[in-house]
Amino acid sequence: MPEAARAALPALFISDLHLTEDEPANVAAFLAFLQGPAREAASLFILGDLFEYWAGDDDLETPFNADIAAAIRALADAGTAVFFMTGNRDLLAGADFARAIGATLLEDPARVRFGDRDDGAGAPALLLAHGDALCTDDLAYQAFRRQVRDPAWQAGFLAQPLAARKAFIAGLRQKSEAAKAEKAMEIMDVNADAVAALLREHGYPTLVHGHTHRPDIHHLNVDGRDCVRRVLPDWRGQACWLSWDGRDFTPESGDAVRI
Ligand code: LP5
Ligand code: MN
Numbered sequence: 001m002p003e004a005a006r007a008a009l010p011a012l013f014i015s016d017l018h019l020t021e022d023e024p025a026n027v028a029a030f031l032a033f034l035q036g037p038a039r040e041a042a043s044l045f046i047l048g049d050l051f052e053y054w055a056g057d058d059d060l061e062t063p064f065n066a067d068i069a070a071a072i073r074a075l076a077d078a079g080t081a082v083f084f085m086t087g088n089r090d091l092l093a094g095a096d097f098a099r100a101i102g103a104t105l106l107e108d109p110a111r112v113r114f115g116d117r118d119d120g121a122g123a124p125a126l127l128l129a130h131g132d133a134l135c136t137d138d139l140a141y142q143a144f145r146r147q148v149r150d151p152a153w154q155a156g157f158l159a160q161p162l163a164a165r166k167a168f169i170a171g172l173r174q175k176s177e178a179a180k181a182e183k184a185m186e187i188m189d190v191n192a193d194a195v196a197a198l199l200r201e202h203g204y205p206t207l208v209h210g211h212t213h214r215p216d217i218h219h220l221n222v223d224g225r226d227c228v229r230r231v232l233p234d235w236r237g238q239a240c241w242l243s244w245d246g247r248d249f250t251p252e253s254g255d256a257v258r259i
Pocket of ligand 1: 052141147157172173180
């Protein structure tokens with residue numbers, strides 16, 4: 001496809017697929033998405049929690065992970081620019097993973113702006129985030145988050161054998177599920193002040209994030225400015241993505257995939 005034609009195609013945004021070998025229908029839906037709609041896009045932005053968990057880039061040798069990586073790489077090779085941001089489940093995905101999938105790694109948050117559109121006005125900036133950093137009322141999670149994002153702690157964790165890391169993560173998942181069961185739903189959502197502060201810091205762009213699994217469009221006013229916060233859906237039950245043409249978002253979805 002000529003470059004100009006590619007540039008006229010939309011950007012797609014996905015997050016929270018939570019891919020795991022245990023849920024083949026979800027995986028099949030992702031592969032169908034990569035081979036279908038994602039090919040008709042200028043770019044694909046993966047905003048975290050692509051995997052149920054990621055134990056380290058050496059886990060790319062596991063056939064399941066290698067297959068997923070190769071499928072994304074094939075999309076990149078076919079011309080769709082791929083961008084990847086980590087979530088809280090796959091925060092250990094790093095440079096080797098990005099290379100394997102042919103993606104550019106994005107910081108969280110990342111401010112992006114698409115090229116000029118036909119009206120010459122230019123597309124408004126978007127601010128992309130996974131979303132977990134905005135859940136500041138969840139004090140236990142934020143303390144946990146600070147610890148697992150500490151580079152020294154991560155280096156120590158990654159120095160352990162892969163099997164030991166996976167066993168640790170399995171225990172962690174159980175503790176997390178038990179902790180979540182005790183938390184009020186409100187504290188597991190984003191905090192309004194944290195959102196406002198982020199929008200202020202970045203010049204009031206439209207914010208796109210996932211993590212909460214509460215897809216919605218929130219219109220808010222920050223410092224007298226009209227702002228929008230778009231929350232991406234997760235993929236439990238259906239492949240879902242947002243398509244952005246530089247002006248408007250369109251929610252799109254694939255076939256229902258799970259009971
Ligand atoms: O992911 P989700 O949506 O189910 O829940 C999150 C928060 N939980 C987590 C934990 C992950 O799910 C665990 C799996 C991560 C795998 C990769 C990590 C590898 C890196 C290092 C490995 C240690 O993110 C959950 C939030 C919820 O989102 C909503 O926002 O509430 O947070 C918790 O439940 C955390 C608990 O409140 C506190 C932590 C309990 C575990 C303590 C174990 C101590 C181990 C010390 C290690 C740092
Ligand atoms: Mn998440």
